[in-house]
Structures are given as structure tokens and as C-alpha cells.
Amino acid sequence: xxxxxxxxxxxxxxxxxxxxxxxxxxxxxxxxxxxxxxxxxxxxxxxxxxxxxxxxxxxxxxxxxxxxxxxxxxxxxxxxxxxxxxxxxxxxxxxxxxxxxxxxxxxxxxxxxxxxxxxxxxxxxxxxxxxxxxxxxxxxxxxxxxxxxxxxxxxxxxxxxxxxxxxxxxxxxxxxxxxxxxxxxxxxxxxxxxxxxxxxxxxxxxx
Amino acid sequence: xxxxxxxxxxxxxxxxxxxxxxxxxxxxxxxxxxxxxxxxxxxxxxxxxxxxxxxxxxxxxxxxxxxxxxxxxxxxxxxxxxxxxxxxxxxxxxxxxxxxxxxxxxxxxxxxxxxxxxxxxxxxxxxxxxxxxxxxxxxxxxxxxxxxxxxxxxxxxxxxxxxxxxxxxxxxxxxxxxxxxxxxxxxxxxxxxxxxxxxxxxxxxxx
DNA sequence: AAAAAACTTGACCGATTGGTCAAAGCGCCC
DNA sequence: GGGCGCTTTGACCAATCGGTCAAGTTTTTT
Numbered sequence: 001x002x003x004x005x006x007x008x009x010x011x012x013x014x015x016x017x018x019x020x021x022x023x024x025x026x027x028x029x030x031x032x033x034x035x036x037x038x039x040x041x042x043x044x045x046x047x048x049x050x051x052x053x054x055x056x057x058x059x060x061x062x063x064x065x066x067x068x069x070x071x072x073x074x075x076x077x078x079x080x081x082x083x084x085x086x087x088x089x090x091x092x093x094x095x096x097x098x099x100x101x102x103x104x105x106x107x108x109x110x111x112x113x114x115x116x117x118x119x120x121x122x123x124x125x126x127x128x129x130x131x132x133x134x135x136x137x138x139x140x141x142x143x144x145x146x147x148x149x150x151x152x153x154x155x156x157x158x159x160x161x162x163x164x165x166x167x168x169x170x171x172x173x174x175x176x177x178x179x180x181x182x183x184x185x186x187x188x189x190x191x192x193x194x195x196x197x198x199x200x201x202x203x204x205x206x207x
Numbered sequence: 208x209x210x211x212x213x214x215x216x217x218x219x220x221x222x223x224x225x226x227x228x229x230x231x232x233x234x235x236x237x238x239x240x241x242x243x244x245x246x247x248x249x250x251x252x253x254x255x256x257x258x259x260x261x262x263x264x265x266x267x268x269x270x271x272x273x274x275x276x277x278x279x280x281x282x283x284x285x286x287x288x289x290x291x292x293x294x295x296x297x298x299x300x301x302x303x304x305x306x307x308x309x310x311x312x313x314x315x316x317x318x319x320x321x322x323x324x325x326x327x328x329x330x331x332x333x334x335x336x337x338x339x340x341x342x343x344x345x346x347x348x349x350x351x352x353x354x355x356x357x358x359x360x361x362x363x364x365x366x367x368x369x370x371x372x373x374x375x376x377x378x379x380x381x382x383x384x385x386x387x388x389x390x391x392x393x394x395x396x397x398x399x400x401x402x403x404x405x406x407x408x409x410x411x412x413x414x
Numbered sequence: 415a416a417a418a419a420a421c422t423t424g425a426c427c428g429a430t431t432g433g434t435c436a437a438a439g440c441g442c443c444c
Numbered sequence: 445g446g447g448c449g450c451t452t453t454g455a456c457c458a459a460t461c462g463g464t465c466a467a468g469t470t471t472t473t474t
Contacts (some may be wrong), residue, residue, distance in 0.1 A: 036241030110324050114382050117317050127386045136386050158403035165376035166369045173323050178344050179334045196365035204410050255423050
């Protein structure tokens with residue numbers, strides 16, 4: 001409240017706020033909110049600490065704004081799941097979208113994972129509202145497919161849980177996956193995962 | 208180095224060290240190493256901060272000792288996977304052991320999850336050594352079952368990844384699971400998960 | 415029961431933390 | 445090019461951090 005926010009949005013504001021978000025994503029994903037420091041974020045963004053505070057109310061504000069700005073992107077793959085398509089193809093496409101997000105946005109995945117593990121005091125409302133509604137809606141679609149006999153009987157909610165778990169695992173537990181697979185399979189990791197998940201979904205859902 | 212460790216192990220030492228471990232498990236699982244404070248741990252254990260330091264070298268020592276003491280328990284379910292049993296029954300039993308661990312040891316699950324997500328600088332050696340060996344050994348068993356045509360062809364490593372991911376998901380993402388399922392299904396959550404995973408494993412592996 | 419050993423803690427310390435503030439720099443429009 | 449508002453920062457602050465220490469209390473040993 002005490003600090004007057006700049007009124008109009010200038011070019012510099014867009015650039016610097018974006019740089020801070022990028023830096024904060026790195027730092028928060030690796031250490032969580034409490035484990036991250038403003039100095040780390042400022043250093044990574046190439047700014048001084050007071051300068052960071054000039055653009056955001058404080059450390060927690062960076063965290064919550066970052067989280068909220070990512071939530072939409074994060075649940076978007078599920079939004080695209082269409083009741084009109086061929087059921088198994090739809091679920092396979094959803095699985096691939098989620099796996100691609102693990103490959104291309106591992107920091108975001110880790111950020112959410114850390115937040116949820118630590119009881120998400122900051123995104124609880126979003127989980128309980130929009131996310132739950134969306135999942136309920138799409139679960140109903142899957143339940144419809146089951147009723148029509150177009151896929152094998154399956155609990156839609158646990159199906160989603162397992163898809164989330166398996167795809168996000170490759171981002172969140174990247175270190176473990178890399179260690180167990182060894183350097184030889186570093187290149188093909190996500191291709192192998194894609195093939196495995198494709199086969200799993202088909203076997204699970206084919207009537 | 209400076210502080211002389213007590214020589215023999217007394218009753219009080221066992222009790223207090225155990226109390227500190229329990230408290231530390233709570234705190235570390237929720238905040239990670241950097242996010243946890245000695246004051247929090249001491250308060251939860253019902254001790255003064257200097258008293259905690261009396262029993263451990265420092266915060267990091269509590270963390271690493273805790274982690275190491277849990278590692279054995281954590282990978283034990285996989286160790287029990289026997290090449291002599293009926294393949295699908297063996298993998299189902301393994302899945303159930305892992306799911307039971309999520310139900311009964313959620314804090315431990317979250318502690319490991321946080322550690323791995325944050326690049327596990329402290330358990331890397333264990334991952335690269337003993338864990339990798341164990342997984343390689345058991346993956347060979349599964350590969351053997353595939354070769355003999357006793358289960359459907361799968362990549363053993365990705366099979367393990369998916370089982371880890373799905374079972375641990377119920378502990379690590381408990382808040383999300385609970386929110387999506389709603390209070391009505393709170394009681395049956397783990398029974399439903401068990402039924403779902405049983406069906407998934409059977410459909411995935413049955414020839 | 416007395417001495418030794420083990421245990422406990424209030425007071426304290428230097429380092430780091432999130433955040434403030436006044437003053438100096440900079441860019442952009444007239 | 446001069447002025448005004450946006451931007452930047454060095455110096456600083458109170459709070460909290462991990463950890464120390466000397467002095468006391470309790471438990472165990474003899």
C-alpha cells in the first residue's frame with residue numbers, strides 16, 4: 001500500500017517484470033517459497049534487490065502472481081479434451097500434451113509440485129473452484145464414454161490422477177529418472193515415455 | 208568436531224533423538240531443508256533449540272541422517288519383488304506395498320519428493336549406486352518375464368516409473384486428490400486407488 | 415550420598431533475511 | 445535541451461537465522 005505502483009504500463013516495466021518472473025521461476029522451482037531469497041532472484045534477473053522490490057510488492061507477491069499466471073497454462077491441456085472426438089484418441093492426445101509440458105516446462109511442473117506438496121496455502125482456492133469444476137466436467141465426459149461402452153470401465157478421476165502422476169513424474173523426478181536410465185538413454189527418454197504411455201492407455205481403455 | 212558426542216547410547220538419547228527425527232520429518236516434509244528452521248523443529252519436538260543441537264551436529268545433519276535412515280525402508284518394497292513368483296501377482300503385490308506406503312508414510316513420501324525435485328544434492332550418491340543397481344536387477348527380472356511371454360511386452364524401467372508415480376501421487380498430491388474427489392470419497396480413496404491400479408496393472412500386463 | 419556424567423537452557427553472537435529510503439540516474443516528450 | 449516522471453541503487457534497518465557457551469539441573473554410577 002505504501003509504495004505507489006506505477007500508473008501506466010511502460011516498456012521497461014514489461015521487460016523487467018518478465019525478467020523477474022523468469023528468474024523467480026528458476027529459484028522458486030528449486031527451493032520453494034521459503035527456501036528462495038530475494039537476493040537469488042535479483043541476481044538471476046540481473047537486477048539489484050531494491051529494484052526487484054520496485055516492481056513487486058515483495059517476495060510473496062512475486063510467488064503468488066507467478067503461480068496465478070501459470071495456472072491457466074497448466075490446466076489448458078485438459079480443457080482441450082473434447083467430448084466429440086474418438087475417446088481413446090482424445091485421451092491419448094491429452095496424455096501427449098501433458099507429457100510435452102513436462103518436457104518443455106519442467107520448472108513450472110516442479111513449482112506446482114512443490115506448492116501442492118507443501119499444502120498449497122496460496123492456490124487452494126483455485127484448486128477448489130475452477131480446477132475441480134473442470135475436472136468434474138471432463139470426468140463426466142469420460143464416464144459417458146464408459147457408459148456407452150466406447151472405452152473399458154474405469155474410474156475417471158483415478159484415470160486423471162494416474163495420467164497427471166505419470167506425465168509430471170518425468171519433469172519432477174527428472175534426476176531420479178535420469179539416474180536410473182543412465183546417460184545412454186538420455187536422448188530417447190521422452191520418446192520412450194511416449195511409446196510406453198501410448199501402449200498403457202490403449203491397453204487400459206480398449207474394450 | 209568441536210562438540211564432543213556422548214559416548215554410549217543412553218535411554219534419553221534414544222528417546223530425544225527419535226523425537227527430533229519425528230519433528231524434523233514433519234517440518235522438512237512441509238518446507239524442505241532450506242525452508243525449515245531449527246526453532247520449528249525444536250518447538251515441534253518439545254525441546255529448546257540448544258537442546259536439539261546437543262543431539263545433532265546441526266540442521267543439515269538432522270536432515271541427512273533422517274534421509275539416510277529412511278532410504279532403506281523406502282526401497283524395501285522393490286527388494287521383495289521375487290523372480291520366482293507369478294509375474295502379474297508379484298507386480299500387483301509390489302504396487303500394493305507402494306500404495307500402502309503412500310497411505311501410511313505420507314510425510315516420508317513428501318520428504319523424498321521434495322529432495323528429488325530440488326535435485327537431491329544429498330542423496331545423489333545413493334541414487335546412483337544402490338538404487339540404480341537394485342532397479343537394474345529387478346528390471347532384468349521383468350524383462351525376463353517379457354521374454355518368456357509371461358507378461359505383455361513393456362519397458363521395465365518405464366513400468367517402474369509409472370508405478371512409483373501413480374502410487375506416490377496419492378501421498379505427495381494428497382491435497383489435490385482430496386480437493387478433486389471431494390469429502391464424500393475421503394474414506395474410500397485408497398480402496399478406490401487400489402482397485403483402479405489393480406485393474407490397470409492387469410490390463411497392462413496380461414498377455 | 416556423593417561424585418561423575420549426562421542433560422538442559424537463557425543469554426548471546428555473527429550472518430543472512432525481507433524490506434525501506436533518500437538520493438542519484440535515465441529516458442522521453444515539449 | 446530542459447524538465448519531469450520513471451527507474452535504479454548504496455546504505456541501512458529490524459527480524460530471524462543457525463549455532464555457541466557458560467552455568468545450572470537431572471540422572472547414573474559408585
